[in-house]
Amino acid sequence: xxxxxxxxxxxxxxxxxxxxxxxxxxxxxxxxxxxxxxxxxxxxxxxxxxxxxxxxxxxxxxxxxxxxxxxxxxxxxxxxxxxxxxxxxxxxxxxxxxxxxxxxxxxxxxxxxxxxxxxxxxxxxxxxxxxxxxxxxxxxxxxxxxxxxxxxxxxxxxxxxxxxxxxxxxxxxxxxxxxxxxxxxxxxxxxxxxxxxxxxxxxxxxxxxxxxxxxxxxxxxxxxxxxxxxxxxxxxxxxxxxxxxxxxxxxxxxxxxxxxxxxxxxxxxxxxxxxxxxxxxxxxxxxx
Amino acid sequence: xxxxxxxxxxxxxxxxxxxxxxxxxxxxxxxxxxxxxxxxxxxxxxxxxxxxxxxxxxxxxxxxxxxxxxxxxxxxxxxxxxxxxxxxxxxxxxxxxxxxxxxxxxxxxxxxxxxxxxxxxxxxxxxxxxxxxxxxxxxxxxxxxxxxxxxxxxxxxxxxxxxxxxxxxxxxxxxxxxxxxxxxxxxxxxxxxxxxxxxxxxxxxxxxxxxxxxxxxxxxxxxxxxxxxxxxxxxxxxxxxxxxxxxxxxxxxxxxxxxxxxxxxxxxxxxxxxxxxxxxxxxxxxxxxxxxxxxxxxxxxxxxxxxxxxxxxxxxxxxxxxxxxxxxxxxxxxxxxxxxxxxxxxxx
Numbered sequence: 001x002x003x004x005x006x007x008x009x010x011x012x013x014x015x016x017x018x019x020x021x022x023x024x025x026x027x028x029x030x031x032x033x034x035x036x037x038x039x040x041x042x043x044x045x046x047x048x049x050x051x052x053x054x055x056x057x058x059x060x061x062x063x064x065x066x067x068x069x070x071x072x073x074x075x076x077x078x079x080x081x082x083x084x085x086x087x088x089x090x091x092x093x094x095x096x097x098x099x100x101x102x103x104x105x106x107x108x109x110x111x112x113x114x115x116x117x118x119x120x121x122x123x124x125x126x127x128x129x130x131x132x133x134x135x136x137x138x139x140x141x142x143x144x145x146x147x148x149x150x151x152x153x154x155x156x157x158x159x160x161x162x163x164x165x166x167x168x169x170x171x172x173x174x175x176x177x178x179x180x181x182x183x184x185x186x187x188x189x190x191x192x193x194x195x196x197x198x199x200x201x202x203x204x205x206x207x208x209x210x211x212x213x214x215x216x217x218x219x220x221x222x223x224x225x226x227x228x229x230x231x232x233x234x235x236x237x238x239x240x241x242x243x244x245x246x247x248x249x250x251x252x253x254x255x256x257x258x259x260x261x262x263x264x265x266x267x268x269x270x271x272x273x274x275x276x277x278x279x280x281x282x283x284x285x286x287x288x
Numbered sequence: 289x290x291x292x293x294x295x296x297x298x299x300x301x302x303x304x305x306x307x308x309x310x311x312x313x314x315x316x317x318x319x320x321x322x323x324x325x326x327x328x329x330x331x332x333x334x335x336x337x338x339x340x341x342x343x344x345x346x347x348x349x350x351x352x353x354x355x356x357x358x359x360x361x362x363x364x365x366x367x368x369x370x371x372x373x374x375x376x377x378x379x380x381x382x383x384x385x386x387x388x389x390x391x392x393x394x395x396x397x398x399x400x401x402x403x404x405x406x407x408x409x410x411x412x413x414x415x416x417x418x419x420x421x422x423x424x425x426x427x428x429x430x431x432x433x434x435x436x437x438x439x440x441x442x443x444x445x446x447x448x449x450x451x452x453x454x455x456x457x458x459x460x461x462x463x464x465x466x467x468x469x470x471x472x473x474x475x476x477x478x479x480x481x482x483x484x485x486x487x488x489x490x491x492x493x494x495x496x497x498x499x500x501x502x503x504x505x506x507x508x509x510x511x512x513x514x515x516x517x518x519x520x521x522x523x524x525x526x527x528x529x530x531x532x533x534x535x536x537x538x539x540x541x542x543x544x545x546x547x548x549x550x551x552x553x554x555x556x557x558x559x560x561x562x563x564x565x566x567x568x569x570x571x572x573x574x575x576x577x578x579x580x581x582x583x584x585x586x587x588x589x590x591x592x593x594x595x596x597x598x599x600x601x602x603x604x605x606x607x608x609x610x611x612x613x614x615x616x617x618x619x620x621x622x623x624x625x626x627x628x629x630x631x632x633x634x635x636x
Contacts, residue, residue, distance in 0.1 A: 008587040010609075014338075041329040048594060052584035071594050072586025079593075079610075085330030099330055100323035107324060198298055205302075255291055286377065287589065 004271070006069025006175050008076050010286055011279040013164055015087035020221065022158035027222055028212075028231050029240045033165070035211030037084040038098050043135070044078035046106040047071075050128045053112075054182065063178075063185055070178040073171045080164060092220040098211060105207075130192050133183040134200035137254045137261065140176035142242065143169030144265035147273055151239030167277045173270035176261040190257060197254055337361070337423045342393065344417045348476040351445060352412050353385075353397040356423060361391045366452035367430035367539070370396055373422035375414055379607065380407035383449035383520075383539070384426055385477070388456075394423070397476055399445040427613055430539040432456060435516035438463040439508075441529050441536075443521020444475065449539050450520060451477055454484050462515075464490040468502045468525070471495055508532045540628070553627040557636050558600060572622040572632075580636070590624035597622050602632035 023029045048071050058064045085095050108114075110131075115124040146152075146169040152162060183193070209227065216225035236243035253259055274280045343355030369383045386395030401408045415421065432438070432453045438461065442450045447467060457463050465485065469475035472495045485491025494502040511517060511533065519529040520539040529536050550568040555575065557564070566575045573595055576583050585595035590608035598619050605628040608621040622634070 008592045010587070010589065010591040038329075045328070052594065055584055056582040068584075068586050071584065072592040075586065075592040075594055082329055082331075089330070095330060096327055097323070100325075100327035101321045103324040103327045103329055104322045107328065108322070194294070202298070202302065251295060252291060255295075 006066055006073060006178070008069065008072030009167075009171070009274070009280050009283040011076060011080060011167060011283045013080060013083065013160055013279060015084060015160065018087065018158045018160055020088075020091045020093065020219070022161045023152065023240065024156050026155070026235075026240065027219060027225065028216065028227060029235055031215035031219065031227070032208075032212045032232065032235075032241055034084075034088070034215055035208050036165075037081045037088070038095055038102055038211050038214075039207055041078045041082035041085070042099065042102045042106040044074040044081075046110060047074045047132055048078070050125070050132060051182075053125060054129060054186070057186055058182070060185060063181055066175070066178045067182055070175045073175055077168050077171070080168065084164075093215065093218055095214075098214045102207070126187050127192065127196060129179075129186055130183050130196035131200050133179040133193070134197045134254065135204070136172070136176060136179035137197075137250070137264075138200075138204060139172040140261055140264055141247070141250050143172035143176075143270070145169075145242045145246070147173065147265075147269055149239065155240065163277055163279050166273055167279050170270035170273040170277070170280075173265040174267060174274070176265060180259075180261045194255060201251070338420045339394065339423050341415060341417050341419050341421055343395075344415060347397060348478070349471065349474040350400045351397055351474070351476045352400070353395060353476070354411065354415065355386075356394045356396070356421060357392060358394075359392065361394060362426060363391060364388050364426035365428050366432050366456045367449045368426040368428040369430075369449065369539075370394060370426050371424040372396070372411070373424070374407060374410045375419075375421075376406075376410060378407050378410060379424075380411075383430075385448040385451045388452060394426070397445065397448050424609065427616075430518070430520070430537065433516045433537070435514060436462060437512050437515035439511055439515050439517045440465040441504075441507075441517070441519040441521070441525070442467050443525040444469045446519075446521030446525075446539070447475070447477055447481065448520075450518065451481070453518070454481070464492070466492050466494065466502060466507050468494040468521070469496070471497045504528055504532060550626060553629070554631045555627075556631065556633045558633055559636055566626070571624065572620075572626065572634075576622060576634075576636070583636070585623055588623045590621050593621065595621055595623045598635035600633040600635050603628040604632065 021027050021030045023033075051067055051071050051074075055064065055067065058067060085099065088095055110128065112121070112124075115121050146165045209229075212227040212232075216222065216227040219225050232241060233244050235241040236245075236247075250264075253264070337358055339356035339358040339361075341354060342357040343353070345353055347353045364384055366388060367383070368388075369381045372380050372382055374380060380398075382396035382398055384394055385397055386393065398408050398411045400412045430449050438453075438457060440450045440453070440463065442465065450465065454463065454465065465481070467475065467478075467481060472478060472493070475493070475495065478493065481491055482493070492502075492507065508517075508529065517529075517533050517536040518539075519526050519536050523540075526536075526538050526540065530538065552568045553566055555564050555566055555572055556562070557576065557579070560580065562579055564575045564579060566572050571588075573583070573585055573588065577585075583595070586592045587594070591610055593608075593610045596611070596615070596619050604616070604620045605626045606616050606620060607624040607626065611619065611621065620632075
C-alpha cells in the first residue's frame with residue numbers, strides 16, 4: 001500500500017493544436033494508442049460505479065482512503081480522455097459508432113442488473129471487483145510503459161497528448177496496488193483471479209484490436225487503412241508501442257500466486273513525472 | 289490447473305474463434321455488437337473556456353464593464369449569466385449584458401462592493417486588459433418568459449440581466465421598467481435604457497439623491513394579472529418587491545448573506561428518512577457522512593463528480609466545475625455545492 005495518500009488532480013488539456021496523427025507520420029501507432037480514448041471514458045466510469053457500491057464492504061480504514069483516492073483519479077481519467085473524442089470528431093474521425101458499443105458493454109452488459117438480486121448479485125459485484133483488479137494490472141503495465149517510451153519523444157509526438165498519457169500512466173502506476181488490495185481484502189480467491197484475468201485479457205485484446213481497426217478504416221486521410229498484428233509487433237520492437245514479448249511475460253506474473261502489483265513499475269518514477277507534468281502542476285496550482 | 293497449459297488452451301480457443309469469425313470480422317471493423325442508443329462518452333460537458341479580457345472600462349461610478357473575447361462562444365438567452373473564475377480562484381456569477389448573437393465576445397458589468405465577499409474588488413483591481421480569464425456557462429436562471437406584458441424592477445447593477453431582455457422585447461412588446469439607483473452617475477447603461485424607453489414612457493428612473501426611495505406601492509399597484517414581473521437588485525429591493533408581488537421572478541447572485549458568504553441550511557435525506565443541518569462553515573458532504581459513512585466521494589473539491597446526488601426539492605447553489613446544465617437541473621455535487629433555499633431534499 002502506498003505511503004502518500006492518493007488524491008485526484010484537477011487536470012485540463014487543450015486539444016486545439018494536436019494534429020490528427022499526433023505521432024508524426026505514423027497513423028497506426030497514433031490510432032492504436034487512440035483506442036484508449038474509446039475504452040477509458042466508459043471503462044473508468046464503470047470502475048467508479050462499481051467501487052462506489054463496494055465502499056460499504058471495506059473494513060480497513062487505510063484501504064478505504066486509498067479506494068476513495070482511486071475513485072477520484074479514475075473519474076478524472078475518464079473525463080480527460082472523454083474530452084479527446086470531440087476533437088477527433090472535429091478532425092473528421094467520428095468515434096461514436098464504436099463508443100456507443102463500448103458504452104453498452106460497460107453500462108449494460110457489465111452493469112448492476114446483469115444478474116438477479118440476492119446472492120447472485122453479490123457474486124457479480126465481487127466478480128467485477130476482480131475484473132477491475134485484472135484490468136488494473138494492464139493499466140499499470142501500460143502506464144509504466146508510456147512513462148519510459150522515449151521513442152515517442154524522439155519521433156516528435158504531440159506534447160499535450162504525451163502529457164495526458166503520462167499523467168494518466170503515472171497515476172495508474174501510483175495507484176496500481178489499490179484494485180488488487182481491494183480484491184484481496186474482499187475475496188482473494190485464486191480461481192476467481194485466474195478466471196477474471198482470462199475474461200479481462202480476452203476482452204481487452206478483442207476491444208483493442210477492434211478499436212485500432214475501426215480507426216484505421218475510418219481515418220479520413222488514409223486510403224484503405226488497415227491494422228494488423230504484424231504492424232503492432234514491429235512497432236513494439238521499435239519502441240513506439242509496447243513490445244509483444246513484454247506483454248506476454250506480464251501474463252504469468254499476474255497469475256503467479258506470489259503476485260503483488262507493488263513489484264511492477266516504480267512509484268518514485270511516477271511521482272517524479274507528476275511533479276513535472278504540465279497538466280498535473282497546473283492542477284496543483286489551481287488547488288492551492 | 290497447470291498454468292502454461294491453461295494459457296495455451298485459452299490462446300488456442302481465441303485463435304479458433306478468430307478463424308471461425310474471420311469473414312464477419314473482415315467484412316466490417318464494427319462487426320455487430322449491441323450499442324447504447326445514446327452514447328454517454330464524448331458528449332460535450334459545460335467546459336471551462338479561457339477568454340481574453342479585451343476591454344476593461346468604467347461605464348458608471350464604481351461599475352466596470354469587461355469584454356471577454358474568444359472563438360465560437362456558445363449563444364445565450366437574455367437573462368443568462370456567466371461564471372467567472374477570478375485569478376484568486378473565487379468563482380462569481382455575472383449577468384451577460386452584451387449581444388446574445390455575438391459569438392466572439394461576452395460582456396459583463398460589475399459594481400465594486402466595498403464590504404462584499406471580495407469578488408468585485410478583484411475584478412476591479414486585479415483584472416486587466418490582455419489577461420486570460422476562465423469562464424463557465426453561460427447559464428440562464430432568469431429567462432424572459434412568454435407573457436402579454438412584462439414589468440421589470442432593477443436596482444443599480446441589477447440592470448445587467450434586464451438590458452438584453454429589453455433589447456430583445458423591442459418596441460413591439462408591452463413592457464415597463466422601474467430602474468432605481470443611488471445617483472444617476474452610478475447607474476450603468478442609463479442612456480441606452482432611456483433611449484429604449486422612448487416613445488412609450490415606459491422607463492421610470494429613480495435616483496435616490498434626486499427623488500428619494502422609489503414608490504414601490506405606486507409603481508406596482510396596477511400590474512395586469514397576466515404580466516410577468518422580474519426583479520434584480522439589492523436584497524432589500526427584491527424582498528420589498530416580493531412582498532408586494534409574490535409571483536415576481538428574482539435573480540439572486542449572492543446567497544442570502546452571512547459573514548463569509550455561506551449560511552446554514554437544512555438537508556433532508558428522503559430515502560433514509562433523516563434531516564440534518566449543514567452549518568455555514570461545513571459542507572453537505574461532511575454532514576451526510578456523519579450520518580451515512582459509506583457515502584461515496586473523492587476529490588471533495590467539485591471536479592471529480594463522485595459525490596453527485598439527486599436533488600428532489602430546493603434550489604441549489606452550484607459551486608462545482610463539472611455538471612452540465614441538464615445535470616444541474618436535478619442533481620448536485622454535495623462536496624462543494626450549497627443551498628440557495630433554506631432547505632434541500634436529496635434522494636439518498
